Ligand SMILES: Nc1ncnc2c1ncn2[C@@H]1O[C@H](COP(=O)(O)OP(=O)(O)OP(=O)(O)O)[C@@H](O)[C@H]1O
Ligand SMILES: O=c1[nH]c(=O)c2[nH+]cn([C@@H]3O[C@H](COP(=O)(O)O)[C@@H](O)[C@H]3O)c2[nH]1
Ligand SMILES: NC(=O)CC[C@H](N)C(=O)O
């Protein structure tokens with residue numbers, strides 16, 4: 186029997202901080218498994234979860250306000266260590282009868298922490314180091330039974346501890362990278378104070394998951410929609426490790442793929458991984474047929490989504506004994522975080538092409554449900570996926586169809602494919618591919634006048650888009666070197682027939698979106 190990698194874990198209760206996920210990631214980097222749950226998770230559920238430690242996150246509320254989010258004082262009686270971060274510390278203070286007030290001077294940004302006691306939370310750390318603060322309230326009086334274990338110039342209670350019970354609070358944010366040794370503080374909490382064992386490694390994860398998948402699947406077959414992107418590729422590689430030829434990866438050639446994409450996906454999975462049941466379904470004619478005459482971006486997206494499902498369903502029907510469908514759902518999709526944002530308007534319907542409907546009548550297998558993106562990449566590496574897949578820039582499900590403005594035609598696809606390949610090649614050559622979020626070409630179906638070799642031309646326009654972003658929600662255009670832009674422009678005009686003009690998109694998001702449709 187392999188050991189349960191979740192045996193030694195920390196529970197993070199979320200009070201709506203924008204950094205809650207970072208707490209989880211810092212702990213996991215130290216090989217400590219943890220999960221994020223809403224602050225109002227019931228005591229019964231907490232007991233059932235059976236954590237070795239509990240962390241109360243930061244949050245936008247003020248503890249002294251009516252309706253401020255709280256936890257039951259019972260969590261301090263579970264015999265499990267608790268660490269409050271920022272709002273979490275203020276909440277502990279408030280619940281134990283201390284005093285939290287609005288500070289005259291708000292404290293945002295760096296502060297120098299002076300450690301007063303380095304026996305547990307600050308074990309092995311220097312006496313002074315820089316931490317990062319973000320608060321408007323402050324602890325004026327610590328409750329009875331608590332003592333300060335660190336201070337800053339503005340905050341005499343920058344970190345506190347209960348004198349007998351394992352209850353801790355820090356006013357700063359150890360989870361952000363700007364806090365020096367912040368990761369070490371969290372590690373000390375988990376290992377020194379809670380006694381967690383570092384079981385969460387990708388090697389252990391593979392071993393554990395492989396066994397679990399085998400148990401679940403038995404002698405049935407599993408199908409998997411494989412896009413060649415990171416998530417679905419890692420899912421396929423993991424399943425293949427577990428169940429070999431019981432896995433049937435299906436790659437749909439929508440006809441909207443980039444140059445060489447189909448071949449490279451085929452090469453990786455068929456040849457390198459020797460996935461015998463890997464199949465490519467060529468549905469390019471069907472997609473093009475359905476998109477004929479369609480100009481509206483939302484209509485295009487919907488048609489592509491529906492057609493994809495249709496093609497996939499048909500392909501799946503032909504696979505014997507296929508009871509399971511594997512999907513690349515990640516942990517951030519699963520976390521029910523406390524939302525501090527209001528409802529947002531639909532700007533475009535992101536057709537996660539594989540947003541396959543439940544009524545497909547498969548049981549779902551989602552082996553990445555517990556992982557963050559960086560963990561998925563690490564897992565992919567361990568499974569032997571090429572860097573080319575692991576570091577791939579995001580490519581939208583609807584593919585080139587949303588990079589051709591208006592109607593999609595074969596001729597336009599040919600032009601865009603060739604131009605896009607040049608953009609990517611040059612960006613890679615310049616060493617920028619891994620450093621930026623996305624870089625690609627967009628086809629504009631307008632003709633402009635040019636002159637080439639003394640002759641008048643009347644050809645199409647290609648726009649180049651390159652953006653930096655952290656999550657795709659906001660983005661800025663990249664200040665690409667002029668020489669690089671020049672080379673890309675020259676090559677496209679000289680090498681791609683049908684183009685006589687190249688422009689660079691200098692719009693950030695907002696107000697623009699990353700894709701043009
Ligand atoms: N051409 C395709 N053939 C088969 N499945 C696809 C294809 N395109 C997308 N999918 C499926 O749709 C899912 C969502 O696609 P999308 O591109 O949004 O995913 P992603 O988050 O980029 O992840 P991935 O790394 O898997 O591409 C993929 O994980 C895959 O299962
Ligand atoms: O899987 C996807 N299906 C889609 O329909 C889709 N539309 C946009 N994108 C990607 O999402 C990010 C933000 O894009 P926008 O600024 O254009 O909305 C960018 O990274 C886009 O490439 C998609 N991804
Ligand atoms: N970052 C936080 O957790 C902030 C806590 C509280 N809202 C304050 O302003 O002090």
Ligand SMILES: [Mg+2]
Nearest residue numbers: 412414580582
């Ligand atoms: Mg993708």
